[in-house]
Each structure stands twice: as structure tokens, then as C-alpha cells.
Amino acid sequence: MTEMGTAALLKCLNIELPILQAPMAGVSSPAMAAAVSDAGGLGAIGVGAAGVKGAREMIADIRARTTRPFNVNVFAHRPATPDPAREAAWIDRLRPRFAELGEEPPVRLREIYTSFNVDDAMLAMLLEARPAVVSLHFGLGDPSRLAALRQAGIVVLASVTSLAEARQAVAAGVDAVVAQGYEAGGHRGLFDPHGPDDRLGTVVLTRLLAASIDLPVIAAGGLMDGRGIAAALALGAAAAQLGTAYVGTDESLADDAYRAALFGDAAWHTVMTRAISGRPARCLANRFTARAVGIDDAAIPDYPTAYDLGKALNAAGKAAGDGGYGAQWAGQGAPLARRMSAGALTRALAAELR
Known part of the structure; x- marks a missing residue:
């Protein structure tokens, strides 16, 4: 067959x-x-x-x-189903991360796709x-x-x-x-x-x-x-x-931080998370996935609305020279990348x- x-x-x-x-x-x-x-x-x-x-x-x-x-x-x-209260709470939850990077989060989130x-x-x-x-x-x-x-x-x-x-x-x-x-x-x-x-x-x-x-x-x-x-x-x-x-x-359009993570120790530690985009996705372990540990799924806005904030956080990180907030998607076979x-x-x- x-x-x-x-x-x-x-x-x-x-x-x-x-x-x-x-x-x-x-x-x-x-x-x-x-x-x-x-x-x-x-x-x-x-x-x-x-x-x-x-x-x-x-x-x-x-x-x-x-x-x-x-x-x-x-x-x-x-x-996505609009939920202004949940979206505002999600912005407030990640506000300290933006502050660490010297930025302010978006005032409101959009359904970007x-x-x-x-x-x-x-x-x-x-x-x-x-x-x-x-x-x-x-x-x-x-x-x-x-x-x-x-x-x-x-x-x-x-x-x-x-x-x-x-x-x-x-x-x-x-x-x-x-x-x-x-x-x-x-x-x-x-x-x-x-x-x-x-x-x-x-x-x-x-x-x-x-x-x-x-x-x-x-x-x-x-x-x-x-x-x-x-x-x-x-x-x-x-x-x-x-x-x-x-x-x-x-x-590949993967940026330097993504490539460095793929060919580094992070490749051995992929994580399934909703926090970046609002849907379950497997990512190389990074600062974003570490911050997402223990967050209740119900607190995360729908996909792709949550992704609006995730992308803004990644942009803030890159502007500050920190590539650890990207959507560095990778599967469990990542250590075999060439x-x-x-x-x-x-x-x-x-x-x-x-």
C-alpha cells in the first residue's frame, strides 16, 4: 500500500x-x-x-x-471572538516584560490575520x-x-x-x-x-x-x-x-537569533505553548516560553489576536538587542538541523x- x-x-x-x-x-x-x-x-x-x-x-x-x-x-x-476584558488583562500581564525592554505595549490588540x-x-x-x-x-x-x-x-x-x-x-x-x-x-x-x-x-x-x-x-x-x-x-x-x-x-527567513537558538542548546528543549499566538505551538525554549509557564490557557486571547501582542513583544526585544522573545518554532528533531x-x-x- x-x-x-x-x-x-x-x-x-x-x-x-x-x-x-x-x-x-x-x-x-x-x-x-x-x-x-x-x-x-x-x-x-x-x-x-x-x-x-x-x-x-x-x-x-x-x-x-x-x-x-x-x-x-x-x-x-x-x-477570533473579541473579548476586550481578556485582551486588556493580557496586555497588563505582559506589561512588565515590555517595561524591562524599555517599551510600552500596544493599547489594544487586533485580529492580525x-x-x-x-x-x-x-x-x-x-x-x-x-x-x-x-x-x-x-x-x-x-x-x-x-x-x-x-x-x-x-x-x-x-x-x-x-x-x-x-x-x-x-x-x-x-x-x-x-x-x-x-x-x-x-x-x-x-x-x-x-x-x-x-x-x-x-x-x-x-x-x-x-x-x-x-x-x-x-x-x-x-x-x-x-x-x-x-x-x-x-x-x-x-x-x-x-x-x-x-x-x-x-x-530561510529565520533571523540570526532564531538560527543561533536552532543550532544551540535551545534545540534540545522545545516547548508547546499558547502564550505566543493564542494557539498551541511548539517553540524553541526561550525567554517568552519561560515567562509563559503556569499561565492558564483561559487567560490567553484567541488566535491570532494574542499574536499581535506576541509580535510586539518580539519587536521590543529585538530593538533592545534581545532575540529571546521570538516565535522560534521548531519540532523535537531540532538538534538534527543542518x-x-x-x-x-x-x-x-x-x-x-x-
Whole structure:
């Protein structure tokens, strides 16, 4: 089944290698995506934080670099529910951190990202631009939106963290699912961030989905080299998606502090936290994650409203020469990260897999 699943997925995606680069918003770049795609994998960009104009420009940039397929990722989260009292209390909670950095926090918080679920302009742009692949994170969105993408000839992928979510994705008509294990860096793809989370690891989740649904499964979480990819394929995955492995590449948009943490002691101590953005996300241990220990989830504003304050705190820290307040997303495989170009890494992964 693995061999058939891999062959079918590679044909569907029009790629040569069962290697997908994770679409890390704020970290992946058009140069990274193009390099991975040119090497035979599927490169990706995350446009959930870019807005329609930024997304269009990123897609054009990739197409100026490669003729190969690539993936455009959008955030399909439930829009935030305004809660002025909770948001004001959250600002006051972090006010001392701003004071330590010689800054004042924002007076109020904004919902800084528009969910794809309600972003008609983003949908229209994607239908016009027609990237080969669109992937969804945080949910599935309205079925009519998925149908429109597929009718335009776009392959649709969806991140899932459980069998229940995978079954919803199958019913919605996606072409393949990304099985995101608890080891994965960045935001958990939970459809409901306030619902139960069984925190299934990549091995168990991949095997359960491969045995239970009739769609290709793409394993994600903790995979950093060819041995990890081979293990995922042996479990029944049709391909593997790697994110943290690409954070330290030449084309990554990770700043110097992020790179230093990735290749330092922090790589051995990743933390799952809601405090940075309002949704559970795995981050390299830093000043922000240390300050977040013991905070009740109920005190944190909804995603992405909480992220407005998180980004402001990071900006204040960087202005003061302290890079320890960044959203330095990374999975548990971070100590295996390598310094090289994205194309060279993809070719190395393929060689290791062989």
C-alpha cells in the first residue's frame, strides 16, 4: 500500500521525491520553495500572514524562479471572538516584560490575520493564480471553497492531528492529508484549539491514518533526515513533510537569533505553548516560553489576536538587542538541523532515503 500510495501521490503532485517542505509562514521564502521544487520535492510558502497582495507577490516570485509545482498554504482557523476584558488583562500581564525592554505595549490588540474561511479576496486570487497545490491548516473551511479550488484543478491538502479530523477531511473531498504529530514544530493543526487533544505522535498517527482512511497520508513531525522519511514510508505514509529541517537553510527567513537558538542548546528543549499566538505551538525554549509557564490557557486571547501582542513583544526585544522573545518554532528533531541550501538539503534527504 505504501508503494502504491507514494506513486499515486507523486503523480498527483507531479513531483519526483516523496519529500514536502513545510509551508512555514514567516520562515519559508519563494527562494526556498523554488529550490526544493527544483530538487524534485514540493516546495511551499505560507501566506496566511501575508495578505492577498503579499501572497500574490510571493507566488509570482516563485514562478520567476521555477516552473515546478509548489504548495501555497492558508490558515483556515475559526475567526477570533473579541473579548476586550481578556485582551486588556493580557496586555497588563505582559506589561512588565515590555517595561524591562524599555517599551510600552500596544493599547489594544487586533485580529492580525484574516481566516481563509472568510477571505473571499484570497480565494479569488488563488483561483486566478492557480498554484498546483493549496494546503489548509487549522481546519477545512467551507466545503464550497474546497470545491472551487479542486474545480480549478488545484490539489488540496489538509493538516490533521487525529483520525476524527482526517475523516472530516476525507468527507470534505481533500486529495491527501498531512498527519501532524505532536513532535512537530510550529502551530498544532487542531481544528478546535479548545477541544480535546490526544497529542498523538507522528508514528502512531501516521500508522492509524494509513490503516483507516482511503487517501494518501503525508507524515509530519520530528522528521529530519532520510532515515526518518524511510520510517514514515514504512508506516504507510505516501510521503513526508519536513519543516524544522529547512529552518536553518540558506533561503530561510529565520533571523540570526532564531538560527543561533536552532543550532544551540535551545534545540534540545522545545516547548508547546499558547502564550505566543493564542494557539498551541511548539517553540524553541526561550525567554517568552519561560515567562509563559503556569499561565492558564483561559487567560490567553484567541488566535491570532494574542499574536499581535506576541509580535510586539518580539519587536521590543529585538530593538533592545534581545532575540529571546521570538516565535522560534521548531519540532523535537531540532538538534538534527543542518546548515546548507534548501536544494542541497533536499538532494541529501533523497540520497539518504535511497
